[in-house]
Amino acid sequence: MVSLANRNIVVTGLEEFVGRPVAETLAAEGARVLASDPGFADPEKRAAFEAENPSFLAAASTEPDVLAAEALERFEGRVDVLVSNDGFPAIRAPVAEAEAGDMRDGLEALVVRPFALAGKLVPAMRAAGGGRLLFVTSAAPLVGLPNYGMYATARGAQNAMVKSLARELARDNILVNAIAPNFVESPTYFPEELLADEAARAKILKNIPLGRLGAPREVAELVAFFASDKCGFVSGHVLPVAGGWA
Numbered sequence: 001m002v003s004l005a006n007r008n009i010v011v012t013g014l015e016e017f018v019g020r021p022v023a024e025t026l027a028a029e030g031a032r033v034l035a036s037d038p039g040f041a042d043p044e045k046r047a048a049f050e051a052e053n054p055s056f057l058a059a060a061s062t063e064p065d066v067l068a069a070e071a072l073e074r075f076e077g078r079v080d081v082l083v084s085n086d087g088f089p090a091i092r093a094p095v096a097e098a099e100a101g102d103m104r105d106g107l108e109a110l111v112v113r114p115f116a117l118a119g120k121l122v123p124a125m126r127a128a129g130g131g132r133l134l135f136v137t138s139a140a141p142l143v144g145l146p147n148y149g150m151y152a153t154a155r156g157a158q159n160a161m162v163k164s165l166a167r168e169l170a171r172d173n174i175l176v177n178a179i180a181p182n183f184v185e186s187p188t189y190f191p192e193e194l195l196a197d198e199a200a201r202a203k204i205l206k207n208i209p210l211g212r213l214g215a216p217r218e219v220a221e222l223v224a225f226f227a228s229d230k231c232g233f234v235s236g237h238v239l240p241v242a243g244g245w246a
Contacts, residue, residue: 002227002228002229003030005030006032009032010067010082011036013036015039016085018085018136018223021220022085036058037058046058046060067117078124081227082117084114084135085136086109086110086113088151090151091150098149110137122169133176134227136179137155137162138151138152138181139181139240141159142238142240167236177231177235177238180239181240182242184218211243
């Protein structure tokens with residue numbers, strides 16, 4: 001267990017991939033969590049969410065400029081950690097059939113917007129003497145996925161961004177790391193009906209050396225570790241969480 005008491009943390013994509021288990025784990029360790037999700041654009045949904053989940057705050061917007069401003073306002077100018085958990089469909093498309101627009105959309109969602117949000121929060125982290133940027137990416141570009149070149153390319157760009165930002169921001173005591181999962185059980189990438197199909201599940205599992213899907217909590221606990229004081233000398237790391245696949 002780690003302690004995140006008094007840490008102000010922004011988690012994007014609450015209902016994407018591992019967003020909710022990450023947010024719940026961070027809150028359980030004492031962090032104040034501001035979660036963003038497109039569904040929170042409705043004020044009534046935001047209010048209902050906060051009433052049902054007193055450990056969380058719900059952000060009104062997912063736009064980088066607006067989200068950063070709200071985070072700094074609600075956290076009184078101090079954001080300690082950004083957890084960028086941004087999802088995008090893994091579109092199956094051989095290169096000869098892929099649509100350039102899908103590639104652009106993937107890069108926008110997984111690279112451009114997270115980069116912009118980080119840029120808006122870095123000045124406050126720098127002024128506070130440090131902080132953490134954590135990106136939930138993918139192990140896919142570490143190995144390569146035939147017919148999923150668009151998705152792997154966008155995730156690979158995220159991993160490259162982490163390497164560069166880590167070197168750029170180390171002098172400011174801002175640590176930048178990526179947790180790079182694959183084969184983690186989540187409806188975002190493995191719908192329930194797919195996993196209920198025994199033949200389909202067996203086909204998936206045969207790719208995983210450990211012989212099972214990862215649990216979302218296993219990713220969440222790693223995020224909590226990277227957000228804590230126990231991980232104070234690690235930056236620029238892309239950690240695959242893929243059961244030995246990568």
